Amino acid sequence: MNPIVIPFATSPVRFFMGLVCVLFVTVILRWTIPKFLIYLRRLGTVKMSVALGGGLIYGLIFAFALIPTLILLELVRNPKTTISDSGITFDASFVHGSTQIGWNEVSHVSCLISRSGVVTGLTIRTQDGRKIGVGNPGTAALSPAYEVLKARLGDGIVERCWIPFRQ
Numbered sequence: 406m407n408p409i410v411i412p413f414a415t416s417p418v419r420f421f422m423g424l425v426c427v428l429f430v431t432v433i434l435r436w437t438i439p440k441f442l443i444y445l446r447r448l449g450t451v452k453m454s455v456a457l458g459g460g461l462i463y464g465l466i467f468a469f470a471l472i473p474t475l476i477l478l479e480l481v482r483n484p485k486t487t488i489s490d491s492g493i494t495f496d497a498s499f500v501h502g503s504t505q506i507g508w509n510e511v512s513h514v515s516c517l518i519s520r521s522g523v524v525t526g527l528t529i530r531t532q533d534g535r536k537i538g539v540g541n542p543g544t545a546a547l548s549p550a551y552e553v554l555k556a557r558l559g560d561g562i563v564e565r566c567w568i569p570f571r572q
Contacts, residue, residue, distance in 0.1 A: 408489035409550050411539050413498070419480045426477035433470040437463065475499060486539045488550055493529055495537045504537050511562060514554050518566035524548045 414422070441463050448456055484496035492510070497503040510531045517526035517540075524547040526540040540547045555563045 406490050406553070408487050409553060411486045411488075411547065411550060413484045413486075414480055419483060423477055423480055426473040426480070429473040430470050430477075433466065437466050437470070486537060488553055493537055495539075504535055506531055506535060506537060508557060510535075511558055514558065514563040516551055516564065516566035518568055520568060524551045524566060527551060527554070529554070 444459050444463060451459075479499055482498060484498040486496075487494045492505060492507040494506075495501070495504040506529060510533075511529055512532045513530045515528045515530075516524060519525050524540070526538070527547060527550060529537045529539070539550065551563075551566070
């Protein structure tokens with residue numbers, strides 16, 4: 406079997422989301438840094454409680470700039486999921502460690518499908534709680550992966566795909 410490699414995000418998604426992350430960080434820091442410098446200059450002239458409150462507020466604002474930065478780093482790294490003869494492997498990312506699930510360890514596979522009939526998401530679970538989630542609406546290569554999982558594991562473990570938010 407040729408390994409199937411599924412990236413975390415496709416190139417257009419990475420490019421668009423990367424621009425959005427850079428825009429958010431730029432806006433937050435461009436607004437915050439001048440005010441933070443004024444705060445630092447006046448730090449010796451205010452009460453300790455006001456200084457601690459200001460430090461807490463600026464720390465919170467800088468934390469909001471950290472979130473899109475971490476998302477951008479995750480997109481740059483672009484961890485991949487590989488389905489091969491040995492099982493399913495997810496590369497390490499900043500948020501999650503590397504996960505490897507052998508074929509005999511898989512206990513349940515759920516599947517999401519779009520209204521147009523394209524498989525957009527797969528979730529592979531084990532009995533001990535490990536899980537690998539694969540795909541997003543921009544990922545188009547999940548139908549072959551679903552077919553491999555279904556052929557290798559059978560209908561008892563791989564459930565039929567369902568459309569989210571369907572009435």
